[in-house]
Amino acid sequence: MASKSLGGFFKSFLAQESIFANKKAMQVSFVPDQIAHRDEHINQIAEILAPSLKLEKPSNLFIYGKTGTGKTLSVKYTTEQISEVAKENDIPIKIMYINCKLKKVADTEYRLIAEIARNLGKTIPATGLPTDEVYNIFYQALDESEQLLILVLDEIDQLIKKTGDEIIYNLTRINSELKQAQISIIGISNDLMFANHIDPRVKSSLSEEEVLFHPYNALQIQDILRKRCEQAFKPGKIDDGVIPKCSAYAAREHGDARRAIDLLRVAGELAERTKDEKVMIKHIDLAEEKIERERIVDVVKTQPKQFQAVLFAVFSLLNNQKVKNKKRAIFTGDVYDIYKERCSEMGLRPITQRRISDIIAELDMLGLINAKVISKGRFGRTREIHLAIPSHLLDKVFLILAQELGVDN
DNA sequence: CGAGATTCATGTGAAGTATACCTTTAGGCTTAA
DNA sequence: AAGCCTAAAGGTATACTTCACATGAATCTCGTA
Known part of the structure; x- marks a missing residue:
């Protein structure tokens, strides 16, 4: 019986006229042929990158601007055009786009370089190799032939905040070691203040040119x-x-x-x-x-188990508080107590408070909670934690967490 | 009464450890001459 | 003797732990008006 009604459903689904003509045009990855209101920026970027077509290394480029201001899109557009012209004229230009925010892909020095090397067709293990060795593999892969690599590092601020600016230093220095190939870097950052936190030498080598994207x-x-x-x-x-x-x-x-x-x-x-x-x-x-x-x-589902457990503790505290209608804010210590209590239930080895502190900070970065370091004077210092998601979603997220962790309630 | 000392609970940095994984190397076994 | 496989040795990155010190405003202390 189910099959019959389902068949009907599919039939009517097919018969129904779609309101989309080309849904792809609405996807984030879509690059339109015309980018409105960004002509200036695109021209600027194009001018900076143009020397690449003569196989001269273009200046490193640093792009700032908040999310959704067309940074990534403009860069993708420009680089696509370049690589098309390059293909027509047999110019060996390679464009590589890497998002540094992706967990487990490019969020440490090792992983970033490994990822780049992998894009050049090498196989790199997830761990075990010395970082210099991975650099070597990368050099050699790149230097095999005369070519120019344009490396686009999206959300580079995330990477540098986490692992320091050595990576950029190494990458910008590579050119002097390469005999045939050349590399030029485009860094994209959402954080306007980001440049203030990095070593001035690194900064000047990365941002030989800068482009600022203002909001629409x-x-x-x-x-x-x-x-x-x-x-x-x-x-x-x-x-x-x-x-x-x-x-x-x-x-x-x-x-x-x-x-x-x-x-x-x-x-x-x-x-x-x-x-x-x-x-x-x-x-x-x-x-x-x-x-x-x-x-x-x-976001919640893709977190590691320990993160989920901490989140679970945070949410159960917040939930409790909502039920009892109490106003008291919750602190790291409270979270740790609950977390420890629940650990065996979830089949997890309890982690130290030191680590929990870091995890709470990371959850804050993810925008799931708001955690601000405050001083309570005579009563010490801690993080004051608030909900950062709409409260009507709390129950649902709570449920998912319980499911992921195998806990009831 | 107010300036300075004290205090608490945890933040934070550095160094150390466990784990999982990698390459290299040496030894042992097999095989073919 | 050469070739191949295996296991141990030596090395690394990452996530976490341990240790030790830093923070900073509420609270306390004590000298002074």
Whole structure:
């Protein structure tokens, strides 16, 4: 019986006319042929990178700007163009894009270099090799032929904050050791203040050139959305007011165009699923909810067990407090007590408080909690921890954590 | 009453340890001449 | 004797622990007005 009704469902699904014409145009990885409001930046980047086509090493480039201001997109666009021209004229230019934030991929010096070498076709074990050895493998792989490597390091601030600036120093110094190949680095950072924290020598070698991306304003975002919609949706499938609402939402988030696009795409998907004819304002609200929820669920699920356990302790404290309607803030010590109590239940070996302190700081970075170091005077110093996710999601996240950790309640 | 000392609970940095994994090397076994 | 396999030795990165010291405002202490 199930098969019959399901068959009907699929049939009607097929019969239903999609409101998307080309959904790809709404995905984050999509690079449009026209990038609105970023001509200047793209020209700037293009000018800086142009010498590469004559196999002269372009200046290292450092790009600042908040999330969703088109940094990654502009760089991808420019480099794609370069590599196309390079291909036509047989110029050996290689472009490599690496996101330094990805856990377990490129978040330490070793892993970053290993990842680069892997992209050059080498196999590098996850651990065991000396870091210099990995550098050597990388040099040799690169120096095999005359070529130019443009290395794009996205979210480089995350990497340097965690592991120091030696990596950049080493990378910028490589050129003098290479005989045939050359390498030039493009660093992308979300953190505007980031440059203040690094060694001035490193900074000057990394940012021989700089480009600053300022946020889009609401009108520009509307414009961007309209252009994307023309490609992505069939005509007339977007209700009035939807685009202004999306862009208003994004402008609230310091002009983050990526969020606006995401929002519209998810709204479209929702509209399709509920068999509505066009995307309406109510879909936007639903989409906003959904995106936030999925982001959080995803982050929570991909954390290591110990992180989840700490998070579990934090959330159960916060939950308790909500039930009892108490106002008292929670501190590292409280979290550690609960954590220790629950550890055996979760089949985990308890970790020291020292480590928990670091984990709490990392969870703060992930945006799951707010943890501020405060002094309570006579009563010592600690981190004061607050919820950083919408409280209506707490129960759900709590449930997921319990499931992941194999705990009931 | 107020300046300075004290205090607490934990932050934080550095160094050490356990684990998991890598390459190299030496020994032992097999094989072919 | 040469070739191949295995296991031990020696090395590394990473996550965590241990040790020791740093922090900083509420609270206490004590000299002074």
